[in-house]
Amino acid sequence: MTSQTSEPRKSKVVSDDDLYRNSSQYRLWSFTKQQLLDRRAECHNRAVVKLQKSLVEKGITGSEIEPLSLEEEADLVSLYASKIGEIAKSFNMPSQVKATAISYFSKFYLVYSVMDYHPKNILYTSVFLASKAENYFIPIDKFCSALKRTEPKDILDSEFLLLESLSFTLAVQNPLMSLHGFFLDIQSAGIASIDESVLGQLHDGARAVIVDGFITDVMFLYTPPQIALAAMMVVNEAITLEYITQRFVTNPEQIEFLLSVIVECKDELVNIRLPSSDRGKEIDKKLHMCLNPDRKRKKRPSPTTAGPSGTSTPSSTANQTLSAEEPAIKRLKSADISSESTPVSLTTVTIDASVEPLADEVPEMTHLPA
Amino acid sequence: MIEKKVGEGTYAVVYVGRAKDTKRQIAIKMIKVGEFKDGLDMSAIREIKFLQELRHPNVIELLDVFSSETNLNIVLEFLPADLEVLIKDKTIIFSPADIKSWLLMTLRGLHHCHRNFILHRDLKPNNLLLSPSGHLKLADFGLARALPASPRVNLTPRVVTRWYRAPELLFESRHYTTAVDIWSVGIIFAELMLRTPYLPGASDLEQIDVTFRALGTPTEATWPGVSSLPGYKQIQNYPTPSRQELQNRFLAASDNALDLMNDMIHFDPAKRIDTTQALLSKYFTESPPPTRPENLPKKAKQDPDWEEQALKNEEREKLIQKTREARMRA
Structure with missing residues (x-):
């Protein structure tokens, strides 16, 4: 199906981040x-x-x-x-x-x-x-x-x-979508030593944290994938850390930055004051x-x-x-x-x-x- | 600055005007608020929702939304023609390069929708609008919806105009994907080559027959799971057309063109290609290169005939009333 011979001329690659920056959620x-x-x-x-x-x-x-x-x-x-x-x-x-x-x-x-x-x-x-x-x-x-x-x-x-x-x-871009994506990715990336039932608990737990967190300000402050990862952190910090470090970046500075954002987000996510x-x-x-x-x-x-x-x-x-x-x-x-x-x-x-x-x-x- | 009324759409009156500052021609869809029992019309909600998120050269541009008295106004770029008008105008000759250009622009626009997890669900030549500079743009997002995150979500199969409806919709599948849009594009591709609708069923039932008579009856072997779809009907066993038969039907089509069309109208949605694969198909890199938009054929009359358009719209009005009710529930 794909053309080996002559790929279309690449003028500008639109990344997923570009797509998010174009969303009304980000813009407004x-x-x-x-x-x-x-x-x-x-x-x-x-x-x-x-x-x-x-x-x-x-x-x-x-x-x-x-x-x-x-x-x-x-x-x-x-x-x-x-x-x-x-x-x-x-x-x-x-x-x-x-x-x-x-x-x-x-x-x-x-x-x-x-x-x-x-x-x-x-x-x-x-x-x-x-x-x-x-x-x-x-x-x-x-x-x-x-x-x-x-x-x-x-x-x-x-x-x-x-x-x-x-x-x-x-x-409204929902963090549950991102969570779903991360779980498909965890499974296909085959992060070692994760038992299926543990994974199921992590998913359901994170889902509940996200749903409970809807009434916080978290959606105004962070992106959906950040919120999804933060919710996973709340439920199982060890696996989430393992996933982030294995999957995401080769650059330790970037990991550090990502983690600091997610920890901040986590605090906001569970900060439900009624x-x-x-x-x-x-x-x-x-x-x-x-x-x-x-x-x-x-x-x-x-x-x-x-x-x-x-x-x-x-x-x-x-x-x-x-x-x-x-x-x-x-x-x-x-x-x-x-x-x-x-x-x-x-x-x-x-x-x-x-x-x-x-x-x-x-x-x-x-x-x-x- | 409003110039004239150009017709009544599904849920709105459409005016054409000109932006005061840029002098750019614009279309204004005025939606009366409070007209409908259930408040804001579903089509209007969908159109606003999705067009606010989509910015692409091959998707109609939403310029502004504003309220005035009892109206909700959607300001869109003005696109004076559509592909249906061109297909029907037999005085215009389409070269293979022209067809390639329109198909390319359609797929680019659709690729952007799908990347943003948006299903269009009503692709047809009439919704592929053409700018004065020849650019093709996807329009009418009144039936669009977000791709559900979970496969458990039920979707309504009553979407897409009949002739462009994918077989899984004909069999009333409640769990479909972006593949329904790809099917529509495949059928539009065929129509561009034939210059006449490829699968014009007169009723929903006949659509099933017309579709499988042309393309062969699917079986569990060619489309696993087909017989367990909710609306599956045992129909006459039509043979799958041979390559030669297809070639005879589409005389001017190259091998790569036929391949691409076949891949887009694969019965099994899981095997149908996606927009990325379609855009990378050999068809687009083989000769001739796609016509540049500005050199594409335009409607013979430079100034579109609004009266004729208005008449046509009146005829559509009855149909539209029905559509509106259905869309509320789609």
Whole structure:
């Protein structure tokens, strides 16, 4: 098949690294730790200024409503991100969908603050958009019926907003792909003295570490192969070291550098900080006040779609909940939705009609008594 | 700066315009948001997802994505012609060097997709667009998907336009690979030489018959595992055509051209060649060398006839409505 005589003229060889550098993940969503901190602080500060301005406009004194701190905001985002796993599980979604959903959700809060948009609907929308982007489409009414107190419009209204916040980049390179590649390579490279069952344990263990690590910042800081190797390190340092030294480089300096990056990555990967759910509720309560500053004065019953009426500009302002947002998208009549039949795709696993409603935690957090 | 509407696509209205700064012609796909029950259209999502990641001279270039009011706008480079139009225009003569050039550009674009683990899943002459300078570019990524990491993932076999559908898809295989795209390219290659569709089945069932009548019926011996595919049907036992018979069908084809085509349309996807092997085939290094893109035949009319195009699009509209529903679930 191959031509021995005259190979095509080699002008430029495109390496796999070149391909990665061309990916949106590298171009738009890779940061240093400092850049990440700065981005989050920037979103936070902008939202605080907006909130304070709107409070002044409404004549609400600052002491009644306090903006979230940067730490509180980070805690809330990771707490909500951790819920994505439960949702994904209840829909039987592959880990690829879960990873992508968490990625979308985390990226959204590198563009906005939770004081701009409450995480609940953004969370659902992230899962819904990820399910489409990763070929695990679930019709919207089916999706919503499994979630408590969520209407199709809650999700569809923020789908476009989410896509925009992602700068229209939807591809997420998953470290599980890299892990798969390393395991094929370990087997074919025939690294000595590795027993098959040990290898199986290493694979499954590393996989679990990667999946648990989706909610950390690791995807913003390292490349997928680095993350995969770091996860292997967590599970079995000896084999991973043996593999790296045997397989990769002849140059000891390079190995040293690679190992230092992977050790750093490993620390980040297992650095999962989740606030207690009590603290989460506390912060959510505070956030609820920020998003509904009128609530305190007008004692209205707590509606499912909480939010002040009449204040609608299409732009995001801190005094609006998502559901009160002027829709960027034409809203669908609920009648249209319920009358629609929903054929189940051959490729999607049928969601059992008796799907357990999600643990109440996610929706409940937004409906705390004012 | 928008100049005119050029048609309605699967999920969008397409306008042609000109970039203010560069004066470069551009196509704008305007996708109405909120039109569909399930939110953003699946084809739009796929197109954005994959074109954002692909930068290659033989893949249509995504210039920008932006939102306006209730629209999502995809700005693409404007490509005024496609290979289907040229194949149908019998006033144009294709030289073997022209065919080689188009095939080479197709394979280069596809190689880039496959290197990035992207399956196109809808290759056909109509989706191979041509720039004014003669460069061929893969377009329409509305059915594309990432190659799954695990072979356990189920894929839908309802992809690729019928005439270009690989036999494993005809037998409804749920686990296929980049080889489905290679098959399509092999069939396009045949069509370039014949100037008429090679395997034009009138229905899905007939497609199976047409395919095996032309190429012989696969057996467990020639394609291990074929009889356990979900949609496998016992069909009439057609003989595999001899080399001479193939040569008679493709009169102008060189030995190396026939070899390459045969390797791309091997029934067993595991034995079908990949883009790397295809690009290194002797066909591309034997004489004549591929025509330089700027010297390739162009459509007789310099200015494409938009009205005709619009009519054609209208006819396609019904089909398109069906496709959209199917794609949501693909």
